[in-house]
Amino acid sequence: MRASDLAYESLRDDILNWRIAPGTALSETELALRLGVSRTPLRAALARLALEGLVDTSRGRTGVVPDVSVESIAQQFEVREALELQAVRLAARRRDPAVFAELADSFAHAGETLESGATEAYYALVARFDAALDDAVANPAMRSALESVRVHLVRARRLARDNPQRLVQTAAEHRLICEAVRDGDAELAASATAVHLRGSLTTITATLRQRAADETTPGPDRPTQEGA
Amino acid sequence: MRASDLAYESLRDDILNWRIAPGTALSETELALRLGVSRTPLRAALARLALEGLVDTSRGRTGVVPDVSVESIAQQFEVREALELQAVRLAARRRDPAVFAELADSFAHAGETLESGATEAYYALVARFDAALDDAVANPAMRSALESVRVHLVRARRLARDNPQRLVQTAAEHRLICEAVRDGDAELAASATAVHLRGSLTTITATLRQRAADETTPGPDRPTQEGA
DNA sequence: TTGCCCTCTTCTGTATACAGAACTCCGAGA
DNA sequence: TCTCGGAGTTCTGTATACAGAAGAGGGCAA
Numbered sequence: 045m046r047a048s049d050l051a052y053e054s055l056r057d058d059i060l061n062w063r064i065a066p067g068t069a070l071s072e073t074e075l076a077l078r079l080g081v082s083r084t085p086l087r088a089a090l091a092r093l094a095l096e097g098l099v100d101t102s103r104g105r106t107g108v109v110p111d112v113s114v115e116s117i118a119q120q121f122e123v124r125e126a127l128e129l130q131a132v133r134l135a136a137r138r139r140d141p142a143v144f145a146e147l148a149d150s151f152a153h154a155g156e157t158l159e160s161g162a163t164e165a166y167y168a169l170v171a172r173f174d175a176a177l178d179d180a181v182a183n184p185a186m187r188s189a190l191e192s193v194r195v196h197l198v199r200a201r202r203l204a205r206d207n208p209q210r211l212v213q214t215a216a217e218h219r220l221i222c223e224a225v226r227d228g229d230a231e232l233a234a235s236a237t238a239v240h241l242r243g244s245l246t247t248i249t250a251t252l253r254q255r256a257a258d259e260t261t262p263g264p265d266r267p268t269q270e271g272a
Numbered sequence: 273m274r275a276s277d278l279a280y281e282s283l284r285d286d287i288l289n290w291r292i293a294p295g296t297a298l299s300e301t302e303l304a305l306r307l308g309v310s311r312t313p314l315r316a317a318l319a320r321l322a323l324e325g326l327v328d329t330s331r332g333r334t335g336v337v338p339d340v341s342v343e344s345i346a347q348q349f350e351v352r353e354a355l356e357l358q359a360v361r362l363a364a365r366r367r368d369p370a371v372f373a374e375l376a377d378s379f380a381h382a383g384e385t386l387e388s389g390a391t392e393a394y395y396a397l398v399a400r401f402d403a404a405l406d407d408a409v410a411n412p413a414m415r416s417a418l419e420s421v422r423v424h425l426v427r428a429r430r431l432a433r434d435n436p437q438r439l440v441q442t443a444a445e446h447r448l449i450c451e452a453v454r455d456g457d458a459e460l461a462a463s464a465t466a467v468h469l470r471g472s473l474t475t476i477t478a479t480l481r482q483r484a485a486d487e488t489t490p491g492p493d494r495p496t497q498e499g500a
Numbered sequence: 501t502t503g504c505c506c507t508c509t510t511c512t513g514t515a516t517a518c519a520g521a522a523c524t525c526c527g528a529g530a
Numbered sequence: 531t532c533t534c535g536g537a538g539t540t541c542t543g544t545a546t547a548c549a550g551a552a553g554a555g556g557g558c559a560a
Binding site for chain 2: 084087088091092095096097116119120122123125126127129130131134183184185186188189192193196
């Protein structure tokens with residue numbers, strides 16, 4: 045493992061899991077010291093993160109972790125909608141029916157999984173679905189475009205994570221998508237995906253607004269930065 | 273201007289304009305020497321290009337300029353179609369009608385411009401259209417996604433450049449798109465864009481196949497690399 | 501007391517030196 | 531003649547030193 049990769053993955057993980065708060069200045073010297081690498085590989089890591097949009101270098105000299113606003117999420121979803129709809133259409137044409145039949149079946153039984161509290165297992169299933177979709181599309185450019193937009197939404201999803209009702213609903217939506225892809229029905233798959241994405245956006249937006257309200261209500265002078 | 277930016281722009285320009293042939297190994301030491309910068313900023317430039325997909329670092333240690341194949345172009349177009357269709361739909365909803373009315377008018381007169389041989393002026397008009405679209409969409413995420421996919425097609429377009437008939441046709445297609453956006457007709461704009469993209473892909477594909485035939489026919493042992 | 505300017509500190513951008521790894525080329529053996 | 535192995539070379543990955551610039555803080559003047 046290269047030092048630059050280590051720094052990249054470590055920082056990326058910290059940002060995605062909110063261990064580094066939005067607005068935090070990312071000093072090269074400090075981070076290099078903390079991660080135990082020199083500034084050279086750390087610079088490479090920061091550059092990668094900046095190109096992925098996980099670090100904002102536009103204003104000022106030093107990079108900062110961008111905020112997750114309702115607006116930015118909505119914008120990401122406009123891109124995501126375009127790509128995911130195209131992806132499922134293509135997948136419906138090129139898929140191996142057996143793969144998506146199996147996935148549809150798994151999502152059909154996901155309700156039980158979720159009721160037993162195994163949310164991690166469910167997220168693994170969703171990851172398996174994403175991977176199957178990527179495989180079916182068989183387009184590296186589409187894969188990397190989807191990858192870059194999905195990364196951004198991981199941070200938002202971390203916030204909305206504790207919402208079991210929504211998860212049960214997404215299982216049903218995913219099942220519908222899988223069945224449509226299995227049957228080669230591109231337009232139905234696209235419609236089901238559009239429904240799914242709209243629902244996800246609504247949930248995330250509501251969670252964000254709720255969180256913003258929670259943060260401002262208790263006390264107007266409470267520190268919002270560096271919140272653990 | 274930073275040395276890393278200089279190296280980046282210089283290399284990017286070289287790759288997009290085919291001054292560096294596909295398959296060419298990009299040695300850090302050699303490039304640093306040629307561009308008159310040290311390896312540190314050059315590494316940063318190579319990293320940026322790699323993340324944009326203009327340099328392939330996946331196989332082997334040293335980066336190479338990826339080939340422009342019919343397959344890769346078709347894959348890029350699948351992504352581009354998804355993004356551009358979404359973009360024009362959003363633009364049709366959010367646009368300033370006057371801007372696209374003016375552009376429609378410009379495209380209506382582009383035929384004369386092209387007949388006088390001013391292809392550069394026409395490309396500038398297309399760039400103006402792209403910029404107006406980006407402005408109307410008003411979505412930074414969409415803008416950067418479009419940017420990254422457009423970059424890849426610049427190399428392909430360089431090959432198809434000398435095709436005046438196709439250019440006249442694209443002017444008409446662009447005019448149609450502008451008029452639909454001007455009128456706020458999202459679906460018509462999307463359809464017109466789909467038509468336009470399909471035509472462009474067909475032309476580029478035909479050019480690529482023609483070029484491949486030209487290269488193999490004259491002599492089987494002719495050097496295909498390092499062609500000036 | 502407030503605003504401006506100067507100085508100092510700190511950070512980034514760049515160059516270079518060094519270590520480890522991979523590729524290449526040459527030679528020996530089958 | 532082909533294949534395998536080893537030495538040499540070259541390249542990348544990393545660390546560190548240095549210069550320039552941006553920002554912060556304090557002091558002085560209005």
